[in-house]
Amino acid sequence: MWRTGLLISAAVHLVLLGWGLITFSTSPLDASDIETLPVEFVEVTDLTELDLGKESADTAETPSPNDPTEKTAETPPQTDQAGEDDPAPPPPPPPPPQESASPADAPEAEAEAPAAEAPPEAIAETPSEEPPPVTEPSPPQAAVAPPSPRLRPDRPAPPTPPAPETPEASDFNAEKIAALIDRTNTGAAQAPSEAQASLGVATGRPDARMTESEIDALRSQIQNCWVIPTGWTNPREVSVTIRFGLNRDGTVAGMPEVVEFPASQYGQVSADNAIRAVLQCGPYALPAAKYDQWSVVQLRFTPPG
Amino acid sequence: MDGVTETALVSPVSHLSLISLFLEADIVVKAVIIGLLLASVWSWAIIIDKAILYSKMRKQMDRFEKTFWSGQSLEELYRSLSGRTPQGMASVFVAAMREWKRSFEAGARSQFGLQSRIDKVLDVTISRETGRLESRLLFLATVGSAGPFVGLFGTVWGIMNSFQSIAASNNTSLAVVAPGIAEALLATALGLLAAIPAVVAYNKLSAEAGKIGGRLEGFADEFSAILSRQADERGE
Structure with missing residues (x-):
């Protein structure tokens, strides 16, 4: 008589165990699948560099009267801030070499711009050694290079317009003042607009x-x-x-x-x-x-x- | 890889299944788990067995009471029942009738002796029947009270082990501890799984056994009264 009870009990236990094996093992797997997140490589972005880039971008705006050219020039710097996309990089590199060759004023402007915010050492070095790093992206000279390349990508627009106007020294100063004034505005405006980040990488690359x-x-x-x-x-x-x-x-x-x-x-x-x-x-x-x-x-x- | 510490850890389980949990458990935890599983199987066997037995017993008593009070003569009823091995109320009736008949066949005339003998036979039969009803119920009570403690012991042991693995690896991550704790908690879960039905069933079944026993005693008293009346009638 008790045999039937034992048989029934054992059978029910086996069934429950089997059911537990199936259900218990699957549920955690689902949870882990949901949790895994794909993560992208994240580059370092420096606030100071971003500020410099803005300054240059502003100067570019003032000299160039044409709206389309300006916008093209501006877009890269904005992207610089959040720049994390790969597709853009190719276009920006070309501009830097042009700058280094043509504008004599550019380095000065750069040197002054960082001076406001960068440590004194950096200022002293930048004007003297800047030209070489521009042409060569070699890391060892990076100490001088970072500020200059930074500006270059942003610069592409400014150098070309100023090149014809270089003779006028007074205009150049006015531009700088305007740039300083604009910088605050652009800074405020750029901060929220991180959507254009894709282009930024392109400009950012040479610097970065x-x-x-x-x-x-x-x-x-x-x-x-x-x-x-x-x-x-x-x-x-x-x-x-x-x-x-x-x-x-x-x-x-x-x-x-x-x-x-x-x-x-x-x-x-x-x-x-x-x-x-x-x-x-x-x-x-x-x-x-x-x-x-x-x-x-x-x-x-x-x-x- | 630099600085990767190779330690004798519980290797992190990629997916927690019951089998992997069990296989990676410590031997003590394994023993506890197996013991609790067996206890659960056995207690359910008892529960099913008793439930069937009690329902049978109740039906049997209903049937017997109906025939007993149907006006059939006791002799006839005794003859029809004594052939097979009687159970429950029938066995009480048969035992008392047998004693009664023997006493009269032997020619005993002592009224007092007959009555006390019949009462004793009734008592013995009832206690035998209730013993049969309540046998193995104590196992349920034991599982119900000890099961959680046994499970808890497995859990404490397992958690002790997983803390030792933390100490060995200098790594405080949940990933290191979690499998061990999950194993350990499995033991408590099984303990509760075995204990809860056992406790509930023990209460239910012992109450039912008590009810059946009460019914048997009630019938025995009634029957004893009938027999003593008959003895009085015959004695006169």
């Missing part, structure tokens, strides 16, 4: 290339300290983006900040480890002249290989 190499060095230095959590299958599962400020002596200022980390089970660990790596690997040897560029660094950590 210099900084990028140093940023790469910084990244590799930090990445050596980064303990990647084990067990991941897709690099995305552990890739994190960290933003942190740096002091002039290369030490980390404040607490690094996680910009984004994947929603995988390793994401949080990976982000924590990355922050730890940033804090432990300092201080970093970076060119003091370009402090404006690396005062705030945003790095994306991806597992090597």
Whole structure:
């Protein structure tokens, strides 16, 4: 008699277990699928450089009376700020060489423009050494280069118009004043308009290339300290983006900040480890002249290989 | 890779399934889980068994009471029932009738002795019947009270292990701890799974057994009264 009860009970348990195996295993999989987020490579953008770019863009506007030309010239600088798209890069590079060759005034204007906001050292160096870096994008000379290339992409419009007008010194000053005045306006206007970011990258590239190499060095230095959590299958599962400020002596200022980390089970660990790596690997040897560029660094950590 | 610490961790489970949870559990946790599963199977076996037994018993008693009060003579009823092994109320009736008949066949005339003998036979039969009804119910009570504790023990043990794995890996991420904790909680879940039905069924079944036992006793008293009246009539 009790055998029937035992049989029924065992059968029901088996059925329930089987059902549990099916349902229990599938539900978490769905959740993990939803959570994985594709993440793009994020470049470092410097606020000071953006400001410089605006100044130049304004000067370009004032000299050139034609609206269409101006707009074309302006659009690149705006994109500079948020610039993160790849398609644009090809067009911007051409302008820089032209600038370096033609306008003698351009370097001066650049030198003065950064002077307002950049450290004194940078100003002293920029006028003397600028011409060479313009032609050569080599990283070692980057100390001087960053400000100049920055301006170049924005410049494309200004150089061409001013070239004929170079003789007039007075006009040039007026433009600069106008540029200073406009800068505030454009700055306010540009901030919200990040939608045009795609073009910005294009202009940003020549500038960024210099900084990028140093940023790469910084990244590799930090990445050596980064303990990647084990067990991941897709690099995305552990890739994190960290933003942190740096002091002039290369030490980390404040607490690094996680910009984004994947929603995988390793994401949080990976982000924590990355922050730890940033804090432990300092201080970093970076060119003091370009402090404006690396005062705030945003790095994306991806597992090597 | 630089600085990657290889530690004897519970390797992170890519997807948590019941089987992987079980397979990666510690041996103690495994034992607890298996024990609780067996307890659950066995307690459900008892529950089903008893539920069937009680419903049968109730039907049987209803049938017997109907025939008993139908006016049929006791001798006739006794003859029809004594052939097969009687159960429940019938067994009480048969036992008492047997004692009654034996007493008269032996020619015993002591009224008092007969009555006390019949009462004793009735008591013994009733206690045998109720013992049969309540057998193995205690297992349900045990599972109901001890199951959660056993499960909790498995959980505590599993969580202890996963904390040890944290200490070993210097990694405080949930990914390291989560599988261990999930395993551990599985033990508590099974403990509750076994205990809850056991407790509910124990309360229900023991109440039912008590009711059936009460009915048997009521019938025994009634029958004892009938027999004693008959003895009085015969004695005179």
